[in-house]
Every structure is written in structure tokens, then in C-alpha cells.
Amino acid sequence: MHDTTHERKIETNFAQGLAQRTPTISYISQEQIKDIGGVVELECSVQYAQDYPVLWMKVDRNRITEPLPISTGSSLIIRDSRFALRYDTASSTYTLQIKDIQETDAGYYQCQVIIALNNKISAEVDLQVRRPPIISDNSTRSLVVSEGQSVKLDCYAGGYPPPRVSWRRENNAILPTGGSIYRGNTLKIASISKDDRGTYYCVAENGVGKGARRNIAVEVEFAPVITAPRPRLGQALRYDMDLECHVEAYPPPAIVWIKDDVQLSNNQHYSISLFSTADEFVDTTIRIITIEKRQYGKYICKAANKLGSDEAEVDLFESIIPVCPPACGQARYDGGAAAQITTSMALVVITVLLVFMHRPLDTHQLNDQRVRVLGLLADTHCHSTSACGRVIEEN
Structure with missing residues (x-):
């Protein structure tokens, strides 16, 4: 009788000892890195927690919002078909499964054992979801x-x-x-x-x-930077000629052409054009129409914006032979009439020939040579546009 009572006391003390053991979390999954659409299982094993609530919570990574309860014991709280919970009694392991992982599932998942109102033990596992870069x-x-x-x-x-x-x-x-x-x-x-x-x-x-x-x-x-691709050009009287400048600037500049300190504008003597080749590049051209003596000389193209200005000079001088282009289509000789080539031009050519040949000519011979040169110039330089003179440049 005495032995039986003693054994019962030992069993009672052992049971009380078990009940008084503090619950612990013996295992928690390591950090998980998953792709969007994948599956993850988070495990939490506990000891001595039979009489205590065990919860899975989702915790905001920045601790700004309140933790979100997911499960308690072996039951899910959250209503989401992607979530599932298993409990293994043999190992006291609570396994939280998440399928079809979304970017919003990333964060800390906390396994908690509630011991008292203000007393709990917890362990966390970090779920990282691979996601493409966003700038x-x-x-x-x-x-x-x-x-x-x-x-x-x-x-x-x-x-x-x-x-x-x-x-x-x-x-x-x-x-x-x-x-x-x-x-x-x-x-x-x-x-x-x-x-x-x-x-x-x-x-x-x-x-x-x-x-x-x-x-x-x-x-x-x-500030503008100006270049003149052909700074010195020649053209014959009564023919057209194009002078050109390349301008590089941003913001887009105001561009003008100047001669003898006078700003030029479009009229019967001049035609000014601007052509943007890119946001910061502008080509500007001034055409001198039917050149007169007074129109020879220096022309200035000038560009200015809020950061500064620049300018370039183009010198137009008189030449004997018309330059093509732009004079290719201007001189035509129909029915033998010389529309643009003058007698004075023919005389100049004859004089040059005489200097080299050292042959004196009388008046009758001079007139014959003049007519011959007129015909030669007409046939050679201006009857066909492809046979006219090239642009005359001097450096």
C-alpha cells in the first residue's frame, strides 16, 4: 500500500514537471528565395507547447503595419486558397505552404508561441521573392x-x-x-x-x-559656333551665287546675313534660307541674284543665342567664267544669240591668248577672233549645264 502511494506521487510530480516546462521553438526554416509563381514551405517545430497557442504571422519588413495572423494551431485564419497548413504531431511541426507565390508575399513570417497575455516566444523566416528590376x-x-x-x-x-x-x-x-x-x-x-x-x-x-x-x-x-565651308567664292557678273554657313548652337540661335554693316533680307537681290539638319545644327544660305558690281565683297553670317554669338566671313569676288552651280541653267544660247556672255569677256580671252602667243592682230583679225571666242564660250560653257564652270574658290 505504501509503495503504490509513493509511485503515484512520483508520477504526479513528473507530470507537473512536464507541465511547468517553458515552451520553446526548436526549429525554424532558413531564409527562402523563390520565383514568382513558385511554391514555398515554411516549417516551425516546437517543444512543450501542447497547452499553448501556436501561430503563424506575417510581419511587415519595415515594421510599419500590424502583423497579419495567418494560422492558429492547426487551423488557417486567412482565407486564401494559395495557403495551406499541416501539423505533424510526432515532431510538433507546423508547416505553412504558399503556392503561386506573388511579389506581395515577400516578407517575414513569424512563428509565435503565446505563453501569457504579455509573454510570447517567436522565430522568423525571411521569404524573398525574385522580381525583375524596376527603376x-x-x-x-x-x-x-x-x-x-x-x-x-x-x-x-x-x-x-x-x-x-x-x-x-x-x-x-x-x-x-x-x-x-x-x-x-x-x-x-x-x-x-x-x-x-x-x-x-x-x-x-x-x-x-x-x-x-x-x-x-x-x-x-x-553659344553658337559657325563655319564657312567655302570662305572665298568667285562668280561672273549677272549670275546668281550661293554663300553658305554651318551653324551649331543650342538653344536655336537667331541667324542674319550682313554686308557693309547692313542686315540683308529677302528681296529681288537676295534670297536667304535656313535648313535644320538636327536639333543643334542649322545650314544657312544666301543667294545673290543676278550679281551686280556693288554686290561683290565680304558677307558676314552671324548667329546669336542667350549664351553668346559667333560670325564667319564669306568673300565674293568677280570671275570671268560663270560658275555652275548655281548658274548652270541661267545662260542659254538659242538661235545663235549670246544672252549672257558679253563682248568684253571675249576680248579678255583674246588678249590672254595673244600674250601667250606673242602674235599681234589688226582690227579685222581681232573682230574675227572675238566672234570665234564668243561661239566657243557659248558652245563649251553654257549650252549644256554639265559643261559649265565649277565653283571658283580661292583660299
Whole structure:
């Protein structure tokens, strides 16, 4: 009788000892990295927790919002067909399964054992969801700067794994930093020049999807730069001639032609044209119509914008033979009538020939040679447009 009572006391003390053991979490899954649409299983094993509630909670990564209860014990709280819960009594393991993983499923999943109102034990597993890069709104979009300024282009991207950011230029042009690729979130240009203008590409890649790219337009404002491809040109009297300048500037400049300190305009003597070949490039041409003596001399093309001005000179001088173009179609000889080539031009040619031949001619012979030269010039230079003289240039 005594032995039986003693055994019962030992069993009672052992049971009370078990009941008084503090619950513990013996195992929690390690960090999980999954693709969108995949499946993940999160495990939590507990000990001495038979009489305590065991919960799965989703915790905001930034701890801003309240934790979201998912399950308690072996029952799901959340109503989502993608979630399932298994409980293994042998190992006291609660397994939370999530199918068709979405980007919003990423975060901390916390296994909790509630011991008292203000007392719990917990362990977390981090679920990372691979997602393609997305370039953030706080990245640079476009920029307009003045030449010489320092410039900073920023590019930030979200995604998992964290994206790597690199910079390129259109057509793989050399970057201001040197080379065709620069790696990093910020591209700095210490003193930007007009040659640095154009499109820059911010590229974010992390091995998920095709990556992301943003085109950043960089406009550089600069003062005009003018070049005259043919600074000295010749043309015969009573013929047309084109003078040309190439202008490079941004913002687009005001362009004028000047002669003898007078700004020229379109009229019966001049025709001015502008042609934009690109955003920063303009070709300007002035045609002098039926040239008169007073129209020979220096012409100035001038361009100006808010950053400065530039000018170039083109010198027009008198030549003997008409220049083609633009005079190709002006002189025609129908029925033997010389419309544009004058007697004086013929006499000049004869005189030149005589100097080289050392042959004196009387008046009758001079007239015969004059008629012959007139016919020769008409037939050779102006009857066919392809036979007219080329542009006469002097450097």
C-alpha cells in the first residue's frame, strides 16, 4: 500500500514537471528565395507547447503595419486558397505552404508561441521573392544644362536580388568618365561640354527577366559656333551665287546675313534660307541674284543665342567664267544669240591668248577672233549645264 502511494506521487510530480516546462521553438526554416509563381514551405517545430497557442504571422519588413495572423494551431485564419497548413504531431511541426507565390508575399513570417497575455516566444523566416528590376521614380529623367556646369545623373532600381546599375550612351559613344560603360548609381560629369549632349541609358539588371532601362536626354546649352565651308567664292557678273554657313548652337540661335554693316533680307537681290539638319545644327544660305558690281565683297553670317554669338566671313569676288552651280541653267544660247556672255569677256580671252602667243592682230583679225571666242564660250560653257564652270574658290 505504501509503495503504490509513493509511485503515484512520483508520477504526479513528473507530470507537473512536464507541465511547468517553458515552451520553446526548436526549429525554424532558413531564409527562402523563390520565383514568382513558385511554391514555398515554411516549417516551425516546437517543444512543450501542447497547452499553448501556436501561430503563424506575417510581419511587415519595415515594421510599419500590424502583423497579419495567418494560422492558429492547426487551423488557417486567412482565407486564401494559395495557403495551406499541416501539423505533424510526432515532431510538433507546423508547416505553412504558399503556392503561386506573388511579389506581395515577400516578407517575414513569424512563428509565435503565446505563453501569457504579455509573454510570447517567436522565430522568423525571411521569404524573398525574385522580381525583375524596376527603376525608381527618384531617378533622373531628363536634363537641360549650360556648357561648363557640373552634372549628376542618378539611377536607382528596386527588385530582388538587388539590381546592378550601369550607364551607357547612345551608339556606345564614349562616356565623359571614359570608356563605354560606367557602373554605379550616380554618373558625375565635372564640366559638361556640348560634345557630352545626347541620350544616356541607365540599365538595371539582376538576372531576373530582361532588366530595366531608362533613356535620359541630356541637352547642353552652348553659344553658337559657325563655319564657312567655302570662305572665298568667285562668280561672273549677272549670275546668281550661293554663300553658305554651318551653324551649331543650342538653344536655336537667331541667324542674319550682313554686308557693309547692313542686315540683308529677302528681296529681288537676295534670297536667304535656313535648313535644320538636327536639333543643334542649322545650314544657312544666301543667294545673290543676278550679281551686280556693288554686290561683290565680304558677307558676314552671324548667329546669336542667350549664351553668346559667333560670325564667319564669306568673300565674293568677280570671275570671268560663270560658275555652275548655281548658274548652270541661267545662260542659254538659242538661235545663235549670246544672252549672257558679253563682248568684253571675249576680248579678255583674246588678249590672254595673244600674250601667250606673242602674235599681234589688226582690227579685222581681232573682230574675227572675238566672234570665234564668243561661239566657243557659248558652245563649251553654257549650252549644256554639265559643261559649265565649277565653283571658283580661292583660299
